[in-house]
Amino acid sequence: MATVDQVDRSLAPPSGTRYYRHSVATRICHWINVVCIVVLLGTGLNIFNAHPALYWGQFGADADDAKRWLEIGATDDAAGQPQGMVKVGDVSVRTTGLLGLSTSADGTPQAIGFPSWTTIPSWRDLATGRRWHFFFAWLFILNGLVYLIAAAFSGHLLKDIVPKLRELTPSSVWHDLVEHLKLKFPRGEDAKRYHPLQKIAYGGTVCVLLPLMVLTGLSMSPGFNAAAGGLLPQLFGGRASARSIHFITTNLVVLFVAVHVLMVLLAGPYNQIRSMITGRFDTGTER
């Protein structure tokens, strides 16, 4: 028995450096949100592929060249070979293999906006994509409301997530940026709070970006638009604009997730991921 005790003690982190960081509501909502965002992204790209073009204004369709600002498609080059193209404004970029023209799941080339490995399901299927998208949109909204209400009432949202004005001063943000670039992550007592860049990223995503995704998504619903008295799409400059903003905010969410996962990996994935499962975060040197 004595040996077991010794082994246990040697594996355990220095006592007193773990603290309870994430509430049970935060942890459950976080992982439900992970599932929702993965499915909403994959099905959203499948839905986008049904009309891979974006416009500004109230409306937009094939003939509305003046309103179109983004188009993904396939055209034949001078040699008659089909090429994938992305057109942003007047600038065309060849994107064969990734956007516009890519290899389908069965290995044949196909003209499609986003490639099959990014979409749910992997084949072109607007009906299934929509069905999944709206189920997980409901789950995403309800889950987000539970999180926001729990975080607002516990004080977590204002105390830990939303940045304070003094944290947004250029010197404070600059200092935190330099620390990040040096890959110097806080340890000890200092690790018990979020720092300015973290607060900007988390607060901006939770309070601005994700609500914008919901509102621009609802702005595409003719039934919801009628119920909202036309207020919603007008807030974004019309339905075609709302669809464009939905696409842009999707890109920002993907950017957030990429940086978030990178930071978890750099700051110590074991400790970070454990804290989002058990709630316990180690402020010591353990990674």
Added chain:
Amino acid sequence: MAILTRRSLLTGGAIGGGLLLSGCDKLASSDGFNHFLGRAEGATYGWQRLIGRQALAQEFAPSEISPAFKANGSKDPDDADYRRHVTQGFAQWQLKIDGLVDRPLSLSLADIRRLPARTQITRHDCVEGWSAIGKWHGPQLGPLLKAAGLKPSARYIVFHCADNYGGEISKGGAQSTGRYYESVDLIDAFHPQTILAHTMNDAPLSVAHGAPLRLRVERQLGYKQAKYLMRIEAVDSFAGMELGKGGYWEDRGYEWYAGI
């Protein structure tokens, strides 16, 4: 961090991503799972009816009309009867209103053009993602249904169309005839903006847009806006009608309630 090399991360990420997507593909092929996710349609329908049962769709100014309104779905039906009507300028065409009604009606295009009409400039939202604004003119559906006298058992209004859009079903299963049809509940049937449009952008409805008569049900997506109307039928269920889901696209996996 010896266990977390760049290679193991990339490999792990690729394997995890591949498993995730193939798992999603398996679920997307499962009728039971898709049926379960389809419950969201009821939530969307219930919520939108709760907050805006009688709400009006936004109407626009003439200056906001799309310069070119895209035509989608059937654009030139090759059905022999329909071709004959086109040749005759729809002089022999009749709209039937029947099913669960007390007084079945049969109306010529001239009869319909004489009815009091509503004009509305609205946005047409296609399920694919594009949208277009057009001006529609025609009688409201509600007064026509009142004239026919709906029986108390009537729950849905079905719109039978002249065009056959193809019988093959993308996902296997039983074959339908491919005849286009659509349906709405009585709330949308009696909604003031639900009209039978015979005029679009101040001109008689063109063949590409559904001549001589198309449905406008402005709080739902484009596939509900049935073109080439031939018959309006009041029913208590969709059982026995094509594949039983209440519409051509509904039989192919799309939601019956297209308010989102």
